[in-house]
Amino acid sequence: MATPENSPAPPRDRFADLQIHRGVLQAIADVGYESPTAIQAATIPALMAGSDVVGLAQTGTGKTAAFAIPLLSKIDVTSTTTQALVLAPTRELALQVAEAVSRYGAHLPQLNVLPIYGGSSYARQLSGLKRGAQVVVGTPGRVIDHLERGTLDLSRVDYLVLDEADEMLAMGFAQEVERILSETPEYKQVALFSATMPRAIRKITAKYLHDPLEVASEAKAGAAENISQRYIQVAGPRKMDALTRILEVEQFEAMVVFVRTKQATEQVAERLRARGFSAAAINGDIPQVQRERTITALREGGIDILVATDVAARGLDVDRISYVLNYDIPHDAESYVHRIGRTGRAGRSGNALLFVSPRERHLLQAIEKATRQTLAQVELPTVEDVNAQRVARFADSITHALARPGVQLFRKLVEDYEREHDVPMADIAAALAVQSHDGEAFLMAPEPPPKREKNSPNDRRSLREKPRRGRAFTTYRVAVGKRHKIGPGAIVGAIANEGGLHRSDFGQITIGPDFSLVELPAQLPRATLKKLGQTRISGVLINLRPHSGKPRRKRIG
Numbered sequence: 001m002a003t004p005e006n007s008p009a010p011p012r013d014r015f016a017d018l019q020i021h022r023g024v025l026q027a028i029a030d031v032g033y034e035s036p037t038a039i040q041a042a043t044i045p046a047l048m049a050g051s052d053v054v055g056l057a058q059t060g061t062g063k064t065a066a067f068a069i070p071l072l073s074k075i076d077v078t079s080t081t082t083q084a085l086v087l088a089p090t091r092e093l094a095l096q097v098a099e100a101v102s103r104y105g106a107h108l109p110q111l112n113v114l115p116i117y118g119g120s121s122y123a124r125q126l127s128g129l130k131r132g133a134q135v136v137v138g139t140p141g142r143v144i145d146h147l148e149r150g151t152l153d154l155s156r157v158d159y160l161v162l163d164e165a166d167e168m169l170a171m172g173f174a175q176e177v178e179r180i181l182s183e184t185p186e187y188k189q190v191a192l193f194s195a196t197m198p199r200a201i202r203k204i205t206a207k208y209l210h211d212p213l214e215v216a217s218e219a220k221a222g223a224a225e226n227i228s229q230r231y232i233q234v235a236g237p238r239k240m241d242a243l244t245r246i247l248e249v250e251q252f253e254a255m256v257v258f259v260r261t262k263q264a265t266e267q268v269a270e271r272l273r274a275r276g277f278s279a280a281a282i283n284g285d286i287p288q289v290q291r292e293r294t295i296t297a298l299r300e301g302g303i304d305i306l307v308a309t310d311v312a313a314r315g316l317d318v319d320r321i322s323y324v325l326n327y328d329i330p331h332d333a334e335s336y337v338h339r340i341g342r343t344g345r346a347g348r349s350g351n352a353l354l355f356v357s358p359r360e361r362h363l364l365q366a367i368e369k370a371t372r373q374t375l376a377q378v379e380l381p382t383v384e385d386v387n388a389q390r391v392a393r394f395a396d397s398i399t400h401a402l403a404r405p406g407v408q409l410f411r412k413l414v415e416d417y418e419r420e421h422d423v424p425m426a427d428i429a430a431a432l433a434v435q436s437h438d439g440e441a442f443l444m445a446p447e448p449p450p451k452r453e454k455n456s457p458n459d460r461r462s463l464r465e466k467p468r469r470g471r472a473f474t475t476y477r478v479a480v481g482k483r484h485k486i487g488p489g490a491i492v493g494a495i496a497n498e499g500g501l502h503r504s505d506f507g508q509i510t511i512g513p514d515f516s517l518v519e520l521p522a523q524l525p526r527a528t529l530k531k532l533g534q535t536r537i538s539g540v541l542i543n544l545r546p547h548s549g550k551p552r553r554k555r556i557g
Contacts, residue, residue, distance in 0.1 A: 018044045021073035023107035028069070031103060031319065037062035042215035044070050047191060052212035054205055055193040062345075064100045064317075067161045067191045071135070072105045074159070080112070080132025082152070084159040087180065089168040091117035091139055092315030095292065097163060098137040100317070111135070116142045116152075119288045126151055140168060140176035147183055154183045165194040165201055174200060181208050227344040231354040231364060231375045239327060239355055240268070240493060242380050244275055246325065246353065247305070249381040249389050254298055254320035257307045258339050260328040263485055268327060269307040270537070271493035279305035282312040310335050316342055326354040329363050333370030353378075383446055472522035473507045478542040481514045490537050491518055495544075498535040499528045517547055 014035055015028050036044065039057045046053050047070035057063040067086075075083045086101070088094040098115035105111045114133035116125045118141055125142075129151050136143075136152070146152035160181070162168070168177060181204075190209050194201050205212060234242045243257070257279075259265055265281035272279035280294045280303045291312070297303045299318045308316070310330070321343045330336045336354075343350030354375060356364050368374055401407070414428055478495075480486050488509040495501060495518070507519025524532075532544045 015069075018069075019048050019073075020044070020069055021108075024069055024072045024104055027104050027106045028065075030106065033065070037066075039063050039215065040066045040069070043067065043191070046213045046215065047071070047189065048073065050189060052189060052209040053191045054197075054209065054212045054214045055191065056197060056214070056216040057193055057195070063163070063193050064097055065104065067163075067193070068097075068101045068104050071159050071161070072101065072108060072111075075134050077108050077110045077134060080134070081156040082129075082133060082136050082154065083156060084135045084161070085143075085154060085157050085180075085184070086135070086137040086161040086163060087140055087143065087168065087177065088137060088163045089139065089171050089173065090315055091119055091288065093164065094137050094139050096315050096317050098135075101135055101137065105135075113137065116146060118142050140173040140180060143180055144176050147180070154180070155185065157184045158188055160184055160188055160190045162190070162192040162194075162204075165192050165204070166196045166198060169198070169200050177204070226348065227340055227350045227352050229340065229352045229354075229373060229375045230378045231356050232378055232380055233358065234355050234380060235357050237489075240271055240489065242355065243268075243272075243325065243327060245381040245386050247272075247277055248386045250323065250351070250353075252323035252351065253304075254301075254318065255305050255323040255325060256313060256316070256321055256339075256342050257305060257325045257327050258313070258330070259307060259309065260330075262309060264328070265307045265309060265312070266485075267487065267490050267493075269305075270490065272305060272307070274494055274498065277305055278303045279307060281307045283309050284311050286312070310339065313339070313342060317345065318342075319345070319348075321345075321350075322348075323351045323353070326352070329354060329356055329360050330367075331363065333367045336367050337371060473519040474522040474524075475517050475519050475547045476544050477547040478516050478518060478537070478544055479514075480537045480540050480542055481512045481516050483513060484537070484540055486516075486537055487511070491516060494535055494537045494542070495520070495532060499524070499532045501528075 015025060015033065018036070018041075020028070039055060040062050043053055043055055043063075043066040047067065053067075055063060055066065057066075071084050086094075086097055088097055094115050094117045098113050102111075102113045105113065112128070112131065112133040113135045114125070114128040114137070116129075116136060116138040118139060125146070129136075129146065138146075143152065147154070162177070165177075168174075190212070192201070192205060192209065192212070232242060247255075257268060259268055262283035262285055265283045269279045269281035280297065282291050282294055286294075294303070294306070295316065295318065298306050299320060301320070306313075306316075307327075324340045324343045326336070326339060330339060340350070340352035343352065354364070354367075364375065414425070417423065417428060418425055478491060480491070488511065491509055492506055496505070501520070505521055508517075509519070510517040529544070532542070535542050535544065
């Protein structure tokens with residue numbers, strides 16, 4: 001096997017030096033890539049020169065571009081035959097690679113890139129194959145299916161890529177990979193990428209590759225150095241408040257929020273949406289079509305925050321992701337490294353923040369030991385920090401609005417109002433600002449001083465109007481319960497945001513099988529009740545109304 005020293009072309013500092021097709025070079029500039037990563041600089045010249053390549057590279061090093069750029073520079077787009085096949089272990093990675101290849105080939109006319117993988121419609125794949133696709137990206141199982149159906153012809157394949165080959169073999173695809181390789185021409189260019197090089201990979205390399213050049217992207221035991229890693233100590237019940245403050249104060253383009261459970265993805269995303277943030281959830285139960293639609297929205301700016309589990313985020317590669325927030329701390333360092341690897345991709349800088357409760361300090365220490373990096377502790381943004389950002393955004397919104405069409409019309413209307421009603425211009429502007437916020441509080445209220453409460457076991461007074469902290473509470477019934485898979489946090493989040501309430505406005509919350517009981521201030525304004533009448537939790541109308549039945553004894557939350 002050749003060594004990097006025998007590379008057909010030495011690494012270059014710019015893509016323009018790598019003899020890349022002009023259209024592909026333009027697409028690279030469009031996506032903002034300026035210089036190749038180490039794996040790209042070593043791999044692209046070798047593949048452009050016609051050599052087979054074995055690349056030792058971890059996810060996030062830019063290996064997709066390393067094989068896609070030379071592949072696209074050499075295929076014949078005037079022919080509809082399948083000239084390149086990329087094999088990937090999972091449908092998520094297959095879809096990700098296909099999207100990346102399409103992006104790098106955006107300026108190649110008549111280019112068709114077709115992903116084929118399990119869980120997707122056969123009809124769409126058959127139609128794409130019949131129409132003709134120069135590049136097919138697929139999982140081994142589905143590629144075999146099409147070979148057996150006679151709908152995929154690999155006899156004209158000139159370029160074959162095995163991506164994450166070790167993962168494919170670990171998943172039991174060894175026979176499928178060998179079968180697929182046997183269906184391709186003997187003389188073709190092969191690129192194999194793997195994070196590790198076990199004996200089975202060496203066997204495939206010796207059998208199917210011709211004097212390959214081996215290139216390596218130096219693996220790191222820890223997380224990428226271009227990712228700023230910090231943590232905040234925050235107790236579980238305060239996580240949502242902490243997350244909201246982070247979102248208001250920190251700068252980011254797109255963010256992935258990691259939680260441990262599928263249910264938590266839905267709950268956190270719903271509570272963020274109730275607070276006005278553009279958020280969506282992905283987990284293992286979400287259909288593939290919806291998952292693809294959600295990731296496309298994240299990539300194109302339709303949403304800014306993705307709430308995900310570890311499994312659901314595998315293969316996620318979106319350039320906009322500049323921030324990863326670990327809402328729930330992972331139980332192992334490997335998961336932590338994979339999580340924060342969703343940002344800081346291919347040499348970009350990224351931010352990673354970890355929420356740690358006092359009981360989870362041992363998990364933080366384990367992560368720091370395994371990654372050989374010390375996470376910097378930072379403080380939660382204060383109410384003053386949040387309000388300063390709100391004021392700054394308000395000023396910016398005025399600046400932007402002054403440049404928009406229609407300002408002259410509204411200026412005249414305001415001047416007419418000022419003259420007719422003898423009201424100062426500043427008061428009119430303030431009234432319009434209040435109107436635009438629809439009664440919602442503009443500034444965050446100062447935090448109340450912490451108070452400890454002790455409920456007397458001899459207190460037999462009705463839950464319907466129980467004085468607490470000097471005020472009366474009434475028990476209300478909401479039409480969601482355990483069967484809707486909701487917890488107290490979802491109820492508090494929805495009602496607080498829709499009704500403009502504070503956490504201190506909530507008393508006991510009792511979750512029943514089909515409905516729940518929640519204590520709220522006895523004298524709620526009519527406008528608040530009207531808003532809460534239209535509130536939904538997990539898509540269910542809560543139908544808030546005073547509870548007239550006997551109080552339940554069990555307390556949750």
